[in-house]
Amino acid sequence: MRQMSIAALAMVIFFSASTSSAADTLNGAGASFPYPVYSAWAYDYNKTTGVKINYQSIGSGGGIRQIASRTVDFGASDAPLKPEELAKDSLIQFPAVIGGVVPVVNLEGLSSGTLKLDAAALCAIFLGDIKSWDDGMIKGINPGVSLPKKDITVVHRSDGSGTTAIFTDYLSGACKNWKDKVGAGTSVNWPVGIGGKGNEGVANYVKRSSGSIGYVEFAYAKQNNLTTTKLKNPAGTFVDPTFESFSAAAESGAFDPKKDFYLWLTNAPGKNAWPISGATFILLAKDKIASNATITKFFDWAFANGDAKAKELVYVPLPPALKAKVKAYWKEKGLI
Amino acid sequence: MRSLLPILTKKNPLDLLFSAITALASMTVIVFIIGILWVLATRSWPALQKFGIFDFVTSLSWDPVKENFGAATSIFGTVVTTVLSLVLAIPLAIGIAIFITEIAPNFLKGPVGIAIELLAAIPSIIYGMWGLFTLAPLMSKYVEPALQSTLGKVPVIEVLFRGTPLGIDILTASVILSIMIIPFTASIARDSFNLTPAVVKESAYALGATQWEVVKDVVVPYSKLGVFGGIVLSLGRALGETMAVAFVLGNNHKIATSLFDAASTITVTLANEFTEADKDIYLSSLFGLALVLFAMSFATLAISKVILMRAEKKYPR
Amino acid sequence: MNIERKRKISGLMALTFSTLAALIGLFWLVFILGDVVMNGIGALKLSLFFNDPVPPGVEGGGLRNAFVGQFLITLLATVIGVPIGVLGGTYLAEYGRGRTLSRIISMLSDIMVSVPSIVIGTFVYAILVKPVGHFNGWAGAVALAIIMVPVVLRTTENMLSLVPWTVREAAFALGAPYYKVIIQVVYRGAATGILTGILLSIARVTGETAPLLFTSFNNAYFTVNMKEPISSLTVSIFQYAMGPYDIWHAQAWAAAFVITMFILVLTISGRLLLRWRYKQ
Numbered sequence: 001m002r003q004m005s006i007a008a009l010a011m012v013i014f015f016s017a018s019t020s021s022a023a024d025t026l027n028g029a030g031a032s033f034p035y036p037v038y039s040a041w042a043y044d045y046n047k048t049t050g051v052k053i054n055y056q057s058i059g060s061g062g063g064i065r066q067i068a069s070r071t072v073d074f075g076a077s078d079a080p081l082k083p084e085e086l087a088k089d090s091l092i093q094f095p096a097v098i099g100g101v102v103p104v105v106n107l108e109g110l111s112s113g114t115l116k117l118d119a120a121a122l123c124a125i126f127l128g129d130i131k132s133w134d135d136g137m138i139k140g141i142n143p144g145v146s147l148p149k150k151d152i153t154v155v156h157r158s159d160g161s162g163t164t165a166i167f168t169d170y171l172s173g174a175c176k177n178w179k180d181k182v183g184a185g186t187s188v189n190w191p192v193g194i195g196g197k198g199n200e201g202v203a204n205y206v207k208r209s210s211g212s213i214g215y216v217e218f219a220y221a222k223q224n225n226l227t228t229t230k231l232k233n234p235a236g237t238f239v240d241p242t243f244e245s246f247s248a249a250a251e252s253g254a255f256d257p258k259k260d261f262y263l264w265l266t267n268a269p270g271k272n273a274w275p276i277s278g279a280t281f282i283l284l285a286k287d288k289i290a291s292n293a294t295i296t297k298f299f300d301w302a303f304a305n306g307d308a309k310a311k312e313l314v315y316v317p318l319p320p321a322l323k324a325k326v327k328a329y330w331k332e333k334g335l336i
Numbered sequence: 337m338r339s340l341l342p343i344l345t346k347k348n349p350l351d352l353l354f355s356a357i358t359a360l361a362s363m364t365v366i367v368f369i370i371g372i373l374w375v376l377a378t379r380s381w382p383a384l385q386k387f388g389i390f391d392f393v394t395s396l397s398w399d400p401v402k403e404n405f406g407a408a409t410s411i412f413g414t415v416v417t418t419v420l421s422l423v424l425a426i427p428l429a430i431g432i433a434i435f436i437t438e439i440a441p442n443f444l445k446g447p448v449g450i451a452i453e454l455l456a457a458i459p460s461i462i463y464g465m466w467g468l469f470t471l472a473p474l475m476s477k478y479v480e481p482a483l484q485s486t487l488g489k490v491p492v493i494e495v496l497f498r499g500t501p502l503g504i505d506i507l508t509a510s511v512i513l514s515i516m517i518i519p520f521t522a523s524i525a526r527d528s529f530n531l532t533p534a535v536v537k538e539s540a541y542a543l544g545a546t547q548w549e550v551v552k553d554v555v556v557p558y559s560k561l562g563v564f565g566g567i568v569l570s571l572g573r574a575l576g577e578t579m580a581v582a583f584v585l586g587n588n589h590k591i592a593t594s595l596f597d598a599a600s601t602i603t604v605t606l607a608n609e610f611t612e613a614d615k616d617i618y619l620s621s622l623f624g625l626a627l628v629l630f631a632m633s634f635a636t637l638a639i640s641k642v643i644l645m646r647a648e649k650k651y652p653r
Numbered sequence: 654m655n656i657e658r659k660r661k662i663s664g665l666m667a668l669t670f671s672t673l674a675a676l677i678g679l680f681w682l683v684f685i686l687g688d689v690v691m692n693g694i695g696a697l698k699l700s701l702f703f704n705d706p707v708p709p710g711v712e713g714g715g716l717r718n719a720f721v722g723q724f725l726i727t728l729l730a731t732v733i734g735v736p737i738g739v740l741g742g743t744y745l746a747e748y749g750r751g752r753t754l755s756r757i758i759s760m761l762s763d764i765m766v767s768v769p770s771i772v773i774g775t776f777v778y779a780i781l782v783k784p785v786g787h788f789n790g791w792a793g794a795v796a797l798a799i800i801m802v803p804v805v806l807r808t809t810e811n812m813l814s815l816v817p818w819t820v821r822e823a824a825f826a827l828g829a830p831y832y833k834v835i836i837q838v839v840y841r842g843a844a845t846g847i848l849t850g851i852l853l854s855i856a857r858v859t860g861e862t863a864p865l866l867f868t869s870f871n872n873a874y875f876t877v878n879m880k881e882p883i884s885s886l887t888v889s890i891f892q893y894a895m896g897p898y899d900i901w902h903a904q905a906w907a908a909a910f911v912i913t914m915f916i917l918v919l920t921i922s923g924r925l926l927l928r929w930r931y932k933q
Contacts, residue, residue, distance in 0.1 A: 459860025
């Protein structure tokens with residue numbers, strides 16, 4: 001037994017000694033919204049450069065928390081932080097990619113784009129005011145669609161989530177009722193429904209429960225063949241969630257580096273704009289100088305080489321002008 | 337033999353050293369417990385101070401937007417799932433113990449006993465995964481609609497069976513928990529039953545008692561304290577179970593009225609929200625939850641330990 | 654006659670219920686294990702052991718990082734936890750035998766064995782993750798070690814107590830100091846039992862997920878550096894099973910199969926070992 005434990009100890013020392021010098025992995029955590037595109041970028045980046053970017057999808061709330069307490073090298077959040085909040089924890093913030101949050105439903109016989117919803121109906125469903133799919137309010141917007149007499153099961157996020165922040169920001173902007181009763185934030189006090197962990201968890205629960213409705217980042221809906229709905233935007237058009245409708249929303253956004261790019265893209269004007277769009281942000285700690293250089297290098301690479309991959313997953317790459325602004329911002333903050 | 341020890345150990349300096357090392361090693365247990373209490377208490381202090389200890393434990397609000405936190409909904413979920421799982425597990429566990437000690441032929445006793453104990457060896461994450469992928473769909477398709485159309489029609493108790501049977505709810509979580517605690521209750525019940533002296537049982541048989549009467553009137557009364565201790569121990573175990581319920585409870589901070597409602601336990605709230613709490617007061621409140629859970633399970637386990645020790649003293653092996 | 658009959662029927666019913674209860678217990682075991690085996694074997698591929706994870710949508714990922722990470726975390730937890738547990742148990746059964754302090758520690762250990770493991774996770778987060786500045790494998794190992802110590806400590810105490818006092822007296826009579834008696838005589842007598850306790854405690858912590866969530870965290874890459882976040886099978890299963898992708902579910906089942914079999918083999922061999930050694 002003694003020999004065994006000595007051998008084990010020797011192995012441990014060998015392992016930690018052989019790798020302790022190599023700090024070639026950078027750890028990031030946060031939003032699950034951009035997880036598919038970040039992990040795809042990181043995978044390609046690792047193949048070309050050997051640098052490992054370990055991104056764990058734990059929710060935007062977690063991303064903010066972990067970078068503020070410096071337990072990761074970078075955080076990611078879909079909910080932008082206000083400049084004064086950034087200053088409090090000495091953080092730096094820039095957008096990385098733009099995407100859309102989409103309502104997904106599980107109703108037998110309905111295919112994507114058949115069901116139409118507007119803000120009022122969505123609010124009523126998530127407030128628990130509408131309980132059945134054949135409610136007059138839903139029927140009213142969907143003439144000709146046969147809706148079952150089935151209970152609505154609301155699926156929301158259980159964790160602190162930027163997807164929730166974008167979604168609730170949209171609901172708060174669109175209905176007064178929601179703003180007064182629930183409000184907006186990375187986690188809110190949900191009136192009804194069950195909570196899934198991460199975009200993954202919500203997608204999973206919606207997939208498994210007939211009669212359910214949830215909200216996920218579009219890439220999750222697409223990769224899982226979930227049924228999406230049309231949504232009425234402020235201009236009055238019913239739009240489908242597509243690359244084009246997200247781009248239309250993205251183009252309306254005036255991101256300002258002086259405000260650390262703080263901006264919401266929900267309820268964007270524009271005839272074809274998807275109303276629940278949002279940018280997702282990277283958070284860096286001012287004091288982590290060495291790792292910041294590597295991370296900006298990674299995003300510089302992604303801005304140059306990652307657009308195709310992003311489009312494939314139906315994220316909107318930042319417009320060239322915005323990319324230039326972000327790079328100027330990096331320089332100004334002394335990151336590159 | 338106790339009087340010998342000091343003489344034996346004082347002679348040799350190496351002996352003193354070795355005894356000091358072993359004593360220190362055994363103290364780590366105390367260090368862990370005090371350390372956990374200290375860390376949880378200091379970390380949760382900001383939240384307990386802000387909301388007040390009593391209000392924190394009784395408040396129904398778990399509102400990260402308004403930063404208003406209370407433990408009551410999580411405590412409710414923890415208590416309800418635990419109690420329900422005990423209700424489901426106890427009759428089965430005692431039945432199993434009776435089967436193993438009194439009914440099974442000798443060649444079956446060992447294998448059945450080990451098989452039941454293997455239920456305790458399966459990791460809780462496997463229970464959770466199996467619950468989500470296999471049990472939850474069965475519950476929502478067959479069991480829960482069946483309950484709804486039978487017990488759900490009975491006045492008064494029908495409240496318990498309202499809502500959409502999704503399978504991701506209190507009932508499914510409690511069923512999984514009950515399977516997990518069966519082996520604990522069963523093995524302690526079995527050990528307690530085995531303590532009944534054969535002479536007593538045989539004299540009952542000699543008086544013409546049936547097998548069931550021996551169990552009911554001799555074995556059970558003789559061992560009820562031990563069985564009760566085993567139940568309290570299972571209660572303590574169930575309180576702290578995380579992964580098995582995390583998959584199927586639905587994470588909802590509400591006081592549920594129906595067995596088909598989603599809920600949240602302290603453990604599930606911690607697992608989901610601990611790395612994700614973005615504000616200091618949020619994290620502090622989560623440490624507060626951990627403190628409440630630690631206190632609850634520590635107290636329960638201590639009580640079970642006292643009962644079991646008393647049972648042992650009353651009926652020594 | 655009537656009473657006789659009633660007694661017989663109620664007896665029969667009760668005994669049928671007990672038998673039924675045992676069958677239901679066995680049914681759950683077969684159901685769960687069968688499910689794990691069926692889903693797990695189907696998903697078991699060599700790539701699972703030799704490839705690292707790939708992002709959703711890319712073919713051919715595995716969980717090599719998680720297998721290695723799990724092994725390292727468990728190994729370190731054993732290296733930390735077992736010596737403390739064995740030595741602590743030695744104090745309770747030998748030097749401290751019969752003392753009030755020993756009885757208190759023994760009782761506290763029994764309680765610690767069942768303390769919610771997630772609470773231990775939050776504790777280790779506060780002392781080893783927050784101060785260090787990042788999630789790391791060591792924190793995971795320490796969390797598991799804290800779970801192991803009371804288990805090993807209590808088994809060691811019990812096994813040493815089973816060694817007859819006369820054996821020690823015989824050694825004392827030869828003039829051996831107590832520490833030598835313990836190491837050379839008592840440990841030898843209780844070796845199988847202690848080893849079994851260690852095996853069972855390894856089985857116990859291998860299945861733990863909750864204490865790793867906030868400590869060793871997870872890592873998408875292969876690493877053996879315990880100072881970094883490191884992947885483990887259980888946390889990967891949690892992430893993959895909760896996720897929406899079918900390929901993730903398949904890999905989660907396969908990993909679940911491997912880990913369940915490992916734990917069952919360890920548990921059963923531990924029990925058989927005990928039975929063989931302490932046959933009455």
